[in-house]
Amino acid sequence: MNLRDLIDQVRKAGHLVEVNTPTCPDPEMARLVYRYDGRPVLFDNVSGYPGWRVLAGVASTREYFAMALNVPVEGLIHKLVAALEKPVAPPVVQDAPCQEVVESDVDLTRLPILRHFPSDGGPYVTAGILVVNDPDYGRNVSFHRLLRLDERRFAARVVEKRGTDTALSKSMGALPVAICIGNSLPVLLAASMSPPMGVDELAVANALSPVSVVPCHTIPLHVPSDCELVLEGHLTRTSAPEGPFVDLTETMDFVRRGPVIEIDCITHRHDPIYQALLPGKLEHKLLMGMPKEPTILAAVSRVCHCTNVVITPGGASWLHAVVQIEKKGSEDGRAAIQAAFQGHGSLKHVVVVDTDVNPYDPLEVEWAIATRFQADRNLLILTDQPGSSLDPSGVHEPGKKARTAKMGLDATIPWGADRVAFEKVRY
Numbered sequence: 426m427n428l429r430d431l432i433d434q435v436r437k438a439g440h441l442v443e444v445n446t447p448t449c450p451d452p453e454m455a456r457l458v459y460r461y462d463g464r465p466v467l468f469d470n471v472s473g474y475p476g477w478r479v480l481a482g483v484a485s486t487r488e489y490f491a492m493a494l495n496v497p498v499e500g501l502i503h504k505l506v507a508a509l510e511k512p513v514a515p516p517v518v519q520d521a522p523c524q525e526v527v528e529s530d531v532d533l534t535r536l537p538i539l540r541h542f543p544s545d546g547g548p549y550v551t552a553g554i555l556v557v558n559d560p561d562y563g564r565n566v567s568f569h570r571l572l573r574l575d576e577r578r579f580a581a582r583v584v585e586k587r588g589t590d591t592a593l594s595k596s597m598g599a600l601p602v603a604i605c606i607g608n609s610l611p612v613l614l615a616a617s618m619s620p621p622m623g624v625d626e627l628a629v630a631n632a633l634s635p636v637s638v639v640p641c642h643t644i645p646l647h648v649p650s651d652c653e654l655v656l657e658g659h660l661t662r663t664s665a666p667e668g669p670f671v672d673l674t675e676t677m678d679f680v681r682r683g684p685v686i687e688i689d690c691i692t693h694r695h696d697p698i699y700q701a702l703l704p705g706k707l708e709h710k711l712l713m714g715m716p717k718e719p720t721i722l723a724a725v726s727r728v729c730h731c732t733n734v735v736i737t738p739g740g741a742s743w744l745h746a747v748v749q750i751e752k753k754g755s756e757d758g759r760a761a762i763q764a765a766f767q768g769h770g771s772l773k774h775v776v777v778v779d780t781d782v783n784p785y786d787p788l789e790v791e792w793a794i795a796t797r798f799q800a801d802r803n804l805l806i807l808t809d810q811p812g813s814s815l816d817p818s819g820v821h822e823p824g825k826k827a828r829t830a831k832m833g834l835d836a837t838i839p840w841g842a843d844r845v846a847f848e849k850v851r852y
């Protein structure tokens with residue numbers, strides 16, 4: 426389902442907040458998106474940017490993903506697993522809505538790019554996905570926050586050793602890049618995944634829900650044909666200060682140098698919708714965390730029978746997970762903890778529960794810890810592990826992977842115990 430169809434669906438369901446009064450992208454919009462966190466907000470009247478609408482929050486609950494992928498919420502993880510296992514190359518079309526208007530006279534200040542906090546380094550593109558081509562691995566698609574520097578340039582945050590960084594490090598000069606904004610949820614979800622190198626994220630998106638691609642005007646890349654806006658340009662070998670920026674953990678990320686992107690051509694729809702997301706809030710969290718659920722599920726399934734995995738928003742949707750297993754042996758809980766850390770390298774704390782505990786409900790998970798867990802028997806602590814760059818409590822040294830302690834709680838019913846003593850009564 427494309428973005429516009431989803432907007433219609435959430436409007437019909439009565440979830441869409443439509444703001445018709447003039448609203449400014451700096452910083453009035455961010456305040457309203459924050460107020461309605463968990464609901465899509467469409468700004469129909471953007472002060473200073475005639476012809477543009479702005480959308481945020483459309484990826485802020487699992488229900489919207491379920492709507493877009495036409496599966497129940499509990500089925501999402503299995504849909505992701507299936508798409509990762511069998512990506513389908515997207516068909517190429519020659520005419521596309523995202524190219525209805527072509528502008529070679531580039532001026533990025535004409536786009537309603539939000540500034541989220543007065544302390545941010547400037548206006549930031551937050552829901553843009555970057556398409557690049559790696560000479561060895563082919564197309565790579567991923568999210569990168571982009572600080573607008575001036576009329577033609579951005580500074581990008583490009584995490585080392587991932588797809589974009591790997592492709593850039595191989596290019597002798599500038600690397601062609603297409604920045605796509607206003608994407609369907611399947612495309613956004615696929616872009617936030619890290620499948621093995623060589624797997625095309627747009628083929629994963631197409632396996633989730635049909636997506637076609639169109640050739641760009643000025644660079645040898647293809648982009649999702651029904652996105653709203655495409656910025657065609659080059660990632661350069663020059664860098665500029667990038668930050669500060671409030672990130673996933675809702676704490677301030679510091680200033681680093683990031684590669685500069687120069688834009689040569691802009692294409693968009695006749696009546697474009699600029700898509701934004703509020704850093705650190707539900708939409709950012711879900712898009713970061715959900716793609717890690719299938720990778721943890723796959724890792725835990727290698728050691729025991731794993732029935733579900735939920736990355737929880739209280740753990741910044743990155744550092745905490747609940748793993749649900751059907752226990753078939755005394756060591757399953759402990760094995761599941763170790764495997765979960767393999768399935769998501771940035772995971773810091775994990776709770777393992779039985780199938781009678783709803784992993785989406787924090788009260789039920791805490792109940793399982795309260796009634797099934799003993800710290801001297803069921804706690805696994807690992808010291809000095811590779812950790813997340815996003816966790817301010819980790820040990821961070823420039824140029825080195827962050828270090829952290831990790832903890833796993835086996836909150837499953839002890840093997841061989843009388844289950845009746847542990848199972849919740851039915852009221």
Ligand SMILES: Cc1cc2nc3c(=O)[nH]c(=O)nc-3n(C[C@H](O)[C@H](O)[C@H](O)COP(=O)(O)O)c2cc1C
Nearest residue numbers: 567568569570582583584587588617618619712713
């Ligand atoms: C909303 C959102 C924002 C992100 N911002 C960045 C970013 O600024 N820089 C970055 O390197 N990765 C960022 N990521 C993570 C990458 O998109 C993600 O790790 C991606 O899957 C990397 O894929 P790759 O390993 O194929 O390159 C972000 C992810 C999400 C969901």
